[in-house]
Structures are given as C-alpha cells and as structure tokens.
Amino acid sequence: MSDIQDYISTPKYETFSYLPAMAPEKIRRQIAYMVSQGWNPGIEHVEPARADAYYWYMWKLPMFGEQSVDAIITELEACKRAHPGHHVRLIGYDNYSQSQGSSFVVFRGR
Template sequence: MADIQDYNSTPKYETFSYLPAMSPEKMRRQIAYIVSQGWNPGIEHVEPTRAFNYYWYMWKLPMFGEQSVDTIISELEACHRAHPNHHVRLIGYDNYSQSQGSSFVVFRGR
C-alpha cells in the first residue's frame, strides 16, 4: 500500500503527474514520440497558483514542423530560465484531430 499516492497530497497537473518524476532520458523519449507522430510542439508556462486555470501563457509560437529534440529541449530550458518560478509544460498539437495529442509538465515552479 505504500506505493499508492494520496490524491490530495500533491497537486496533479497532467497525466504523468501520477507517476514518479521523469528522468532526462524518459523526457527525451516523450519529446521524440511527439516529433515522430508529426505533432507540433508548443510550450506553455504559468504561475503555480494559477496552474488549474484553463489558460496558460504561451512561450513563443508553436514550433511548426520542428524535428529536432535538442531544439525543443533548449526552448523548454529557455522558458524555464526566463520564468524560474513557473510550471512549464510541453504540448504536442495534432493537426489531424486539431487537438492536443500529448501534454506534460516538464518543470515545476515553486
């Protein structure tokens, strides 16, 4: 029973919030999956107190057609440096279904 997390103990923001923290390699694989699906990566950020609101701030425009995982990671890190106390998440926009194919928090604010 020790492995079961209490829902109220830690705020949950996205699907991966219920799992242990991702290692850099696992994060890289998730980003590679977004790219392999042909989804357009987009980065958003928000203050922790507003994390449950519907709208987060967009960091630049979505990276339409970006194929480089390293470029996406460098933009995530640039957003985190510019807003160190904000949550930063990566979204994979699916052009076909016109929705988010994937979304997860990469950096948690304080």
C-alpha cells in the same frame, strides 16, 4: 506501486502527473514520440498559484514542423530560465484531429 503519488494531497497537471518525476532521458523519449507522431510542440508556463487555471501563458509560437528533440529541449530550458518560478509544460498539437495529442509538465515551479 509505492512510487505512485497520492492523488488528493498533490496537485495534478496533465499526463504523467500521478507518477514520479521523469528523468531527463524519459522526457527526451516523450519528446521523440511527439515528433515521431508528427505533432507540433508548444510550450506553456504559469505561476504555481494559477496552475489549475484553464489558460497558461504561451512561450513563443508553437514550433510547427520541428523535428529536433534538442531544439525543443533548448526552448523548454529557455522558458524555465526566463520564468524560474513557473511550471513549464510541453504540448503536442495533433494537426489531424486538431487537438492536443499529449501534454505534460516538464519543470515544476515553486
């Protein structure tokens, strides 16, 4: 229980943000889950000062129909390289319900 962060003193940005940072293998499993659900991955980024804003910048277009976890991770890392100080999050768009099935920050900026 001691690994859970204090909700008031640390900012929260989507699913899993109250938990300790995920290891790369756990991130890979979350991406695999999104793909297995048929959700389309989309990548967004924003400056840390604007992280509580409703709208983040979209990195390219959503990756409609992408089945490769490695391709998604490659795009996440490319976004991080292009915007090193930004938060980078991954969104799983659910076509059926026309909403976000999942969304979580993969890389935190400074």
